[in-house]
Amino acid sequence: MSNIEVSEVGSRRDRDAFIKFQWQIYANDPAWVPPLIIERKAFLDRKRHPFYQHGDAALFLARQNGEIVGRIMASDDPNYNSLHETNVGCFGLFECVNDRDIAAALFDAATAWLRKKGRSEIMGPIDYSTNYVCGLLIDGFQFPPTILTAHNPPYYRELIESCGFTKVKDWYAWWFADPSRAVVHLRQLAARFRRRWPVTIRPANLKNLRDESRRLREIYNQAWEKNWGFVPFTEAEFDHLAHEMKPLIVPQATLLAEIGDKPVGFVIGVPDINVALRRINGRLTRFGFPIGLIKLLFYKRRIRKGRLIALGVVEKYRRAGIAEMLVLRVMEETMVKRGFTGELSMTLEDNFMINRFLEAIGARRYKTYRTYGKNL
Numbered sequence: 001m002s003n004i005e006v007s008e009v010g011s012r013r014d015r016d017a018f019i020k021f022q023w024q025i026y027a028n029d030p031a032w033v034p035p036l037i038i039e040r041k042a043f044l045d046r047k048r049h050p051f052y053q054h055g056d057a058a059l060f061l062a063r064q065n066g067e068i069v070g071r072i073m074a075s076d077d078p079n080y081n082s083l084h085e086t087n088v089g090c091f092g093l094f095e096c097v098n099d100r101d102i103a104a105a106l107f108d109a110a111t112a113w114l115r116k117k118g119r120s121e122i123m124g125p126i127d128y129s130t131n132y133v134c135g136l137l138i139d140g141f142q143f144p145p146t147i148l149t150a151h152n153p154p155y156y157r158e159l160i161e162s163c164g165f166t167k168v169k170d171w172y173a174w175w176f177a178d179p180s181r182a183v184v185h186l187r188q189l190a191a192r193f194r195r196r197w198p199v200t201i202r203p204a205n206l207k208n209l210r211d212e213s214r215r216l217r218e219i220y221n222q223a224w225e226k227n228w229g230f231v232p233f234t235e236a237e238f239d240h241l242a243h244e245m246k247p248l249i250v251p252q253a254t255l256l257a258e259i260g261d262k263p264v265g266f267v268i269g270v271p272d273i274n275v276a277l278r279r280i281n282g283r284l285t286r287f288g289f290p291i292g293l294i295k296l297l298f299y300k301r302r303i304r305k306g307r308l309i310a311l312g313v314v315e316k317y318r319r320a321g322i323a324e325m326l327v328l329r330v331m332e333e334t335m336v337k338r339g340f341t342g343e344l345s346m347t348l349e350d351n352f353m354i355n356r357f358l359e360a361i362g363a364r365r366y367k368t369y370r371t372y373g374k375n376l
Contacts (some may be wrong), residue, residue: 004069004102006109009059015044018059018093020070023282025095025153031144032151033274034282043127050236051128054079056117059093062102069142070096070103074110077129088373089114090183091124092134095116095152096159096226101261103159103291111376123168123373125150130229131237135171135369136160137344143366145271146307146343147248148172150369157370165372169228173345173367174358178302179335182361186328200258201329213242215256215263223265223312228348229371252333257313257322265313268324269334271303272342306334306342311354323357 010017019040026032044054044059055077062070073093091110096103111122119195126134137145137152176182193199205212217238224230233241233305245268253269280295305334308330334340344363347354359365 004059004062004105005063006062006105008109008113009061014043015059015066018061019044021061021068021071022094024068025097027151027223031142033144033278033279036277036284037279037282038284049128050234050240051075051235054234055128057128058113058159060106060113062096062109064102064301069099070094070106072110073127074113074122075126075128076114076119077231079234081127083227083231086121087119087287088121089117089119089121090126090129092127092132094125094160096156098153098159098163100159104163106241111374115376120121120376121373122376123371125227126371129231131231133240134229135371137267138368138370140172140173140367141280144278145274146173146176146305146345147186147270147274148307149343149345160372163374165374168371168373170349171369171371172349172355172365173343173369174347174360174363175342175366176335176344176363177341178362179331183328183331183336185361186246186324186331189321190328197317197320197322198259199264199320199322199325201255201325202258204249204254204256206246206249206251207208208215209242209246212238212256213238216266216268217241218264219312219314220310221268222314226315227351229320245270250334253308253330255326255329257326259317262315264320265322265326266310267312267330268307268310269306269308269330269342271300271340272305272307273300273303274303275303276300304340306337306340308342308344323354327361 009015019037042048055075057073057075060072061068071093072091075090076090096106114122125136133148133150135150136156137150138157142152217233217235221232248270250271255267256263257265276296284296311323313324344358346369
C-alpha cells in the first residue's frame with residue numbers, strides 16, 4: 001500500500017476532482033445518472049449547506065501513483081447521537097476502483113477523522129445524515145436511480161464487507177406501474193374512513209412556502225421519530241430542502257392532510273428529474289451557452305416518471321386511513337390523469353405495515369439498499 005496516498009480535500013481544485021471522479025467510475029454504466037455539478041458544489045459548500053450549522057464533515061481523496069482512485073466523506077452529526085444516545089459517525093459519497101487496499105485506505109482515513117471526534121462507531125453509506133441520500137445499492141443495478149437515491153457498482157458491497165463492515169439495516173424501493181387495482185381498493189377504504197374522520201386534503205401552497213415547510217417539518221419529525229436512523233430536520237435544513245425542491249414540486253402530488261387546523265399527514269411526490277439529467281452530463285452550459293439548461297427544460301416537460309419521496313402520518317391518526325387517502329389522491333392526479341409511473345421509496349425492511357400496504361396496492365419491490373456499520 002506504499003503507493004496509495006489519502007489526503008483530505010482542502011482546495012477548490014481537489015473539491016472539483018472529488019466531484020468529477022464519479023465520471024471515471026461510471027464511464028461504462030448505462031444506468032448511471034450524472035449529477036448536476038453545480039448542485040454537488042452547493043451540497044459540499046460548508047458556508048451554504050445547513051448541515052454544517054450543527055454537524056461537521058471532511059472529504060478525502062485516494063491517489064495511487066498520482067492518479068485519483070477513490071473518494072470518501074466522513075461526517076459527524078451531534079443531533080443524531082444526542083437523540084439516540086449513541087456515539088456513531090458516518091461515511092458517505094464513497095466511490096472507489098475495484099481494489100480492496102484502496103478501499104481500506106479510504107476507510108482508515110474516515111475512521112481516523114471520526115476517532116478524533118470521539119466517535120466509537122461508523123455507519124454508512126450516509127451522506128451527512130439519513131435525511132439525505134443513504135444506503136448502498138445491493139440489487140436492481142440495471143435500473144437508473146431516481147431523484148435523491150443512490151446508485152453504485154455491484155462490487156462495492158464486497159469492498160465494504162471486506163473492510164469489516166456488517167449489515168445494519170436494509171431499505172426497499174418499490175416500482176408502481178399500474179394504478180387500476182389500487183385505485184379501486186383505495187377508493188373503497190377512503191370512503192369508509194371519511195365518514196369517521198373530518199379529514200381535509202389539500203395541495204401544498206407554494207406561494208407561502210415558508211409556512212408550508214414548517215407544517216411539513218412538524219409532521220415529519222412527529223411521524224418518523226420512532227423509525228430506525230431517524231434524525232429530526234432542523235428548521236434551516238428543511239427550509240433549505242424546500243427551497244431546493246420548489247422548482248420540482250407538483251402541487252397535485254405534494255399534499256397535506258389536516259383535521260381542523262391541525263396538520264396530521266403529508267405526502268411528497270415529485271417528477272423524476274433524473275430522466276432529464278441523464279441528457280446533459282452534469283452541466284447547464286457548454287462553451288458559454290446554456291445548452292444543458294435548454295435540454296433540461298425540454299426533457300423536464302416530457303417527464304412521465306416520478307418518485308414518492310415521503311409519506312408521513314402522526315401516530316395518533318395512523319389508523320384513520322389518512323395514508324390511504326393521500327396515496328389515492330396522488331395516484332388519481334398523477335398516474336390516472338397524467339399517465340405517470342414511478343417509484344415509492346425508501347421503506348425500512350422492518351416497517352411491515354407500510355411494506356404490506358405497498359404490496360397490497362400492487363407495488364413491486366425492485367431495489368434494495370443496505371446500511372453498514374462497524375466498531376472503531
